[in-house]
Amino acid sequence: MSSKNQAINHKIQETISPIDSQVYVTRPLASKDDISEVVEQANMMQKSWATLPLADRKLVCVKAIDILMSQKKVLANELCWMMGRPIRYCEGELNGLDERAQYLLQVSDHALSPVVIAEKAGFTRYIKREALGVVLIIAPWNYPYLTAINSLIPALLTGNSVIIKHSAQTPLCAERLVSAFEAAGMPKGIVQFLHTSHENTLACITKEAIHHVAFTGSVLGGKKVEQAAAGRFLSVGLELGGKDPAYVRQDANIEKVAEILVQGAFFNSGQSCCAIERIYVHERVFDLFLATFVQWVLHYQLGRSDDSDTTLGPMISTFAADVVRAQIHEAIALGAVTHIDESLFPLSQAGTPYLAPQVLTQVDHRMRLMTEESFGPVIGIQKVKDDNEALCLMNDSEFGLTAAIFTQDIETGVALGDKVDTGTFFINRCDYLDPALAWTGVKQSGRGCSLSVLGFESVTRPKSYHIKHR
Numbered sequence: 349m350s351s352k353n354q355a356i357n358h359k360i361q362e363t364i365s366p367i368d369s370q371v372y373v374t375r376p377l378a379s380k381d382d383i384s385e386v387v388e389q390a391n392m393m394q395k396s397w398a399t400l401p402l403a404d405r406k407l408v409c410v411k412a413i414d415i416l417m418s419q420k421k422v423l424a425n426e427l428c429w430m431m432g433r434p435i436r437y438c439e440g441e442l443n444g445l446d447e448r449a450q451y452l453l454q455v456s457d458h459a460l461s462p463v464v465i466a467e468k469a470g471f472t473r474y475i476k477r478e479a480l481g482v483v484l485i486i487a488p489w490n491y492p493y494l495t496a497i498n499s500l501i502p503a504l505l506t507g508n509s510v511i512i513k514h515s516a517q518t519p520l521c522a523e524r525l526v527s528a529f530e531a532a533g534m535p536k537g538i539v540q541f542l543h544t545s546h547e548n549t550l551a552c553i554t555k556e557a558i559h560h561v562a563f564t565g566s567v568l569g570g571k572k573v574e575q576a577a578a579g580r581f582l583s584v585g586l587e588l589g590g591k592d593p594a595y596v597r598q599d600a601n602i603e604k605v606a607e608i609l610v611q612g613a614f615f616n617s618g619q620s621c622c623a624i625e626r627i628y629v630h631e632r633v634f635d636l637f638l639a640t641f642v643q644w645v646l647h648y649q650l651g652r653s654d655d656s657d658t659t660l661g662p663m664i665s666t667f668a669a670d671v672v673r674a675q676i677h678e679a680i681a682l683g684a685v686t687h688i689d690e691s692l693f694p695l696s697q698a699g700t701p702y703l704a705p706q707v708l709t710q711v712d713h714r715m716r717l718m719t720e721e722s723f724g725p726v727i728g729i730q731k732v733k734d735d736n737e738a739l740c741l742m743n744d745s746e747f748g749l750t751a752a753i754f755t756q757d758i759e760t761g762v763a764l765g766d767k768v769d770t771g772t773f774f775i776n777r778c779d780y781l782d783p784a785l786a787w788t789g790v791k792q793s794g795r796g797c798s799l800s801v802l803g804f805e806s807v808t809r810p811k812s813y814h815i816k817h818r
Contacts, residue, residue, distance in 0.1 A: 361516050361543050366432035366662040366701045367653050373430065375519050378544040383552050386540050390482045390509040391557035393537035398479045398507030402460060405505055406453055411532035413449045416524065417442065423493075423524055430518045431489045432701070433616055434651075434658045444781075445493045448799065451783035452501040459804040460506060472815040477808040479507035480583070481559035484552060486573070488564050489517035489664060490619045496525060498787065498798040499562035499585070503807045504529075504539070508560070512541045513552075517664060519543050550576040558582060560807055564621075567792050585796035585806050587789065589721045590621045590749035593742040594778060595764075596637055597735070597755040598630040605754045605776075606640040612752075612779040613727045614648065614705050617663050618672075621793075622750045622772075622779050626711075626718050627729045628738045634731045638709060641729070642687050645705050650693040662701035663724055669703045672724035676706055679717040679728065684708040713744055721747070735764060743769050748790035752778040771797075 363373040378386070397405070416423065424438035433441075465473040483503040487496040492514055503510050514522040522541035529539045542552070553561055553576040563573045564587040577584050594612070596605055612624040629637045651658035663669040680686065686708055690696055693704035703725055711718050711728035718728050732738045742751055752774040755761040765773040771789040774780075781787055781799065788797035796806050 361519065363430055363517055363519060364665070365429045366664055367429060369666075369701075373519055375543045378542050378548065380548060380551060383542060383544060383548055384555070386511060386542055387482065387552065387555050387557050389537040390511055390540060393535060394479070394481055394507070394509040397509060397535060397538050400507075402456065402505065405507065406456060408529065408532050408534050409449070409453060409501060409504055412525075412529040412534065413446060415528040415531050417446055419524070419528075423521075426520045426524075427492070427518070428653045430520060431492070431664060432653045432661045434653050434655075434661045436656055436658070437615075441491060441493050445497045448494065448497050448781075448783040449501050452505070452799070452803070455784075455801050456502075456505045456804070459502075459801040460808070463810075470817050472813070472817070474813050476811045476813065477506065477804065478811050480807055480809055481508060482557050483508045483510045483560045483562065483807055484558050485510060485512045486549065486561065486563045486565065486569075487512065487514045487518075487521070489515035490616065490621070492518040492521040493525075494781075495564045495587070496521065498803065499807065500525065500539075502798070502804045503560075503562075506804060506808050508807055509538045510540070511552075511558075512539070513544065513549055514541070516543070546572075553577050554580070556580075561585070562798070562806070563587070570794065583796075583806060585798065586794035587621065587787070587796075587798070588792060588794040589747055590623070590789070590793055591625045591719065591721055591745050591747045592622055592750045592752070592778070593745070594624045594627045594752040594754065595732075595735075595738040595742060596627065596629040596633065597738075597753065597757070597761075598632045599756045600633065600754040601756065602633055602637050602640055606637060607644050608754075608776075608778065610641060610644040614645065614660065614725050615779065617661055617703070618725045618727075619664060619668075619723050620779060622781070623723075624727065624752065624778050625722055627727060628732045628741055629729060630738075631731050631733055634729075638687070638707075638729060642707055645688060645707055646692065648693075648705055650695050650702060650704060660705060660725060663703055664701065666699060666701050668724065669701045672703060672722055672726050673698070675715075675717045675720070675722055676708070676726060679708055679711060679715040682712075682715050683710050684715065684717070684728070685710045713741065719745065735760075739764060739767055743767075745769075746792045749793040750774060750778065752776075 365372040463475040648660040653661035696704035705725040750772040751770040786797040
């Protein structure tokens with residue numbers, strides 16, 4: 349390849365579909381000058397948008413969501429090809445987008461209303477919530493619409509302008525979002541997208557007009573975002589990795605719990621920040637749970653994502669699949685036992701993104717499988733003797749996004765939950781974001797929060813009014 353062609357290719361972004369390893373989308377990458385123009389326009393248009401009444405901003409958002417939902421089948425098909433989720437599940441992400449957006453629209457009046465302070469003779473005191481300015485949303489490929497909408501709707505409702513930078517794997521999502529908002533009557537420049545390199549994305553963060561960054565991605569990516577923002581005093585929201593645990597107590601309903609946890613571990617080929625990645629089971633129910641769990645796993649059909657019969661699609665790339673393969677091989681070398689015959693999933697082959705689901709026992713925390721994020725269709729199941737051992741192992745992690753306990757004793761379950769280091773604690777469910785609850789993490793799972801009424805705080809600043817009447 350000539351140096352000229354290399355230079356040209358550095359300006360083109362290619363999206364390789366995990367379905368067939370072929371190029372699905374190509375887009376030109378924005379240059380530094382292009383980025384400067386986008387940021388300048390966002391900054392210039394933001395103040396006029398912020399002066400509109402909240403009711404007017406809500407109306408545009410409502411119309412935009414309606415437009416997106418009217419395109420659900422088309423958007424679902426694009427998702428299937430860009431990131432490999434089975435087509436039968438892709439519309440579910442758009443339904444989730446609608447659920448979250450509708451809730452955030454519903455609570456926006458309350459979330460953005462002034463905080464009125466108790467009366468004091470001769471004074472009026474209150475706190476307003478003001479827009480920050482320009483919000484940069486850096487969204488991942490695994491749930492590209494859901495992760496973007498978490499910050500997009502609150503940012504727009506509060507009067508910010510928004511720039512969306514989606515993963516190179518899902519560029520059409522950013523375009524679809526911007527197109528829907530513009531068709532709904534959004535003034536030009538309030539919602540824009542960028543397709544650009546990691547280097548230029550970090551350079552964008554350093555621009556004075558950027559006032560908040562909402563990043564969803566890896567721990568390493570989050571560190572780079574923090575470094576780029578250092579010294580600017582802008583706010584940064586980070587939703588990073590997870591190694592989310594579940595604990596099955598001896599009183600749990602094993603049949604129901606096994607089904608729930610199989611879905612929590614293997615949906616989207618395990619490529620979810622809040623997927624269940626390690627399971628601890630009380631020794632008295634361990635054998636029954638394992639047998640039931642394995643039977644549910646064997647229901648999966650690994651195949652091309654565009655096949656309506658497929659329930660487990662390829663991972664995002666061969667590289668990602670190889671990371672999981674390496675964790676499995678290492679665990680086996682350290683004494684772990686596998687329970688799924690890979691030959692039952694003939695499409696699973698080395699050198700491809702297609703990977704059979706796998707269940708391992710005789711695992712422990714010497715193994716990366718139980719301590720490092722896998723982000724794939726694999727789970728380690730470890731036997732524990734009591735609640736205290738389970739709690740110790742659940743908290744033995746550098747991550748803390750979600751955790752789940754399965755029990756029929758709700759009072760004890762809540763008491764145990766109080767001792768788990770996590771952003772979201774579940775009892776008898778997992779792998780779900782309730783838009784009414786704050787989405788947040790502890791330790792290396794990130795900082796800040798989105799969703800709920802609290803999610804509006806990250807894209808606003810408080811302004812206090814202290815008025816003396818005489």
